[in-house]
Amino acid sequence: MNVQSMTGFARCEGTNGRFRWVWELRSVNGKGLDFRLRLPPGFEAMESQIKARASKHLSRGNIQATLTVSVAESRMEAVLNRDALEAVLKLREELGGLVDSAPLKLDTVLSIRGLVDIREAGEDPAALEIRDQDILEGLETALSDLVSMRIHEGNALALVLRQHLETIARLTTVIESDPSRSPEEIARRLAAQVGSLLDGNGGLERERLYAEVALLATKADLREEVDRLKAHVGAVEELLQKGGPVGRRLDFLAQEFNRESNTICSKSNSSAVTAAGIELKVVIDQFREQVQNLE
Template sequence: MTGFARSEGHWQRYRWTWELRSVNGKGLDFRLRLPQGSDHLESEVRKRLSGRLSRGNVQVALSIALAESRLELVVNEAALQAVLDLKARLGDALDDRPLTMEGLLGMRGIAEFREAEDSDEAIETRDRMILDDLDLALDRLSAMRGDEGEKIVAILSRQIDRIETLTEMIAADPSRAPATIAARLSEEVARLVEAAPALDSERLYAEAVLLATKADIQEEIDRLNAHVAAARALLQQGGPCGRRLDFLAQEFNRETNTICSKSNAVAVTAAGLELKTVIDQFREQIQNLE
């Protein structure tokens, strides 16, 4: 989700620049900085951003400058008429000098120079071209985010491979072999009967079998394998998948915690702890993915 893009354009006396910055975020959040007088563009800008991006904190800045100034003299007709009326009413009683252009321009509020305004049609043309350059900046931002995404996908694929390998190690651990489980149950029952001869060995054995069944981790292993397949499918299909992968990471962690809690073998516990480490790394990388 990280990226930067810039685009520039010009038309007649206007020049503008778009700058887009994107960083990681759980959702999609825009921070717009538009120049004064461009607030009418905000709705369309947000629409175009939402249509191209689905996740990340995105800062969008637009600057517009005038390549050349075009001044016009604006006369305050009401103020001018008031001065002329006053002159006509008082005549030469106060001042017998005639009014001159220089004198009128020197009066505050009679006339002033200001930037000439463009027609509505010209403004619409300019705005359309500015938004076209926003699309260009979005193309560049998406390309940069895509390049980053490909690198992250490669890392995630390796982590998924490691999760699958560790799951296979747990599934193949000798402690899960039926003969090993039977021998362990027999030893535990024999130890209890030796410590308390009054106990019913057959009842103890039945209880031990029940506990062993509850401690079996085959379901967790099957679900881990299913999640591995689902994660690979998401990465292969392309497109935004960060939220769905984040959900799978939670499921990976849930199954691994259960395996560690049920484990009665050192090797299985060690593999489970390494699984948790890889899953944490997997979740960290997913935060960088759209």
């Protein structure tokens, strides 16, 4: 399974009868799935179906979906108000002996306000159902295209992340193999620091001396930090290989990377280790910045 970026765009259009519809989908970064929908008047009933289909394709990102529907041609129809016509005919009958009783002509009927209404012809319900189904199928196509673009962007991001990961692994090896981390060098520095403690305070209690030595030994040893960095590198490689919506877990690992690099810099008593630790922090920041774009 591929990793996905949260950035993408898709457009799909089609026609059904005299209707033309267009879907436009835009996707940007988001903490969760925020699906914002714009529908033309009269299409509100489709909202629940649209959101259900979107949630099957997407799990994270701010999505703006816009549906535009236009009518290619207008169809007008004349609608007779039969109640009004019956009232007119009844009045004509009542006035038959007082006015001309010649038969009503069409132009006379059309001139009577409210008797005939000229309006746009309504659509057959079955035809409207077919149109709406076409629009939903167009949405499926647009969602698939959006996912394809997000996957394409995600593959490019994964390549960048792997490059950063290689740098993190290389710097971890530099820190691990630095001469200052050899047992002999650590023992030498501890002996010098213990000697300094004894020279500075001849009355130092044995328990206090043990505590100080233990503290110095802990600060001198970067084994745990190096091991955790290696474990995090392996976890990131596994997530990138697995694919899918892994952005949140990668962001957590980026924070753990940063935690270990901070500890290494604070413990370091070697200029080479400090330099590697600082470079490590820079790469980790770049890594995390790219991770923010992944689903």
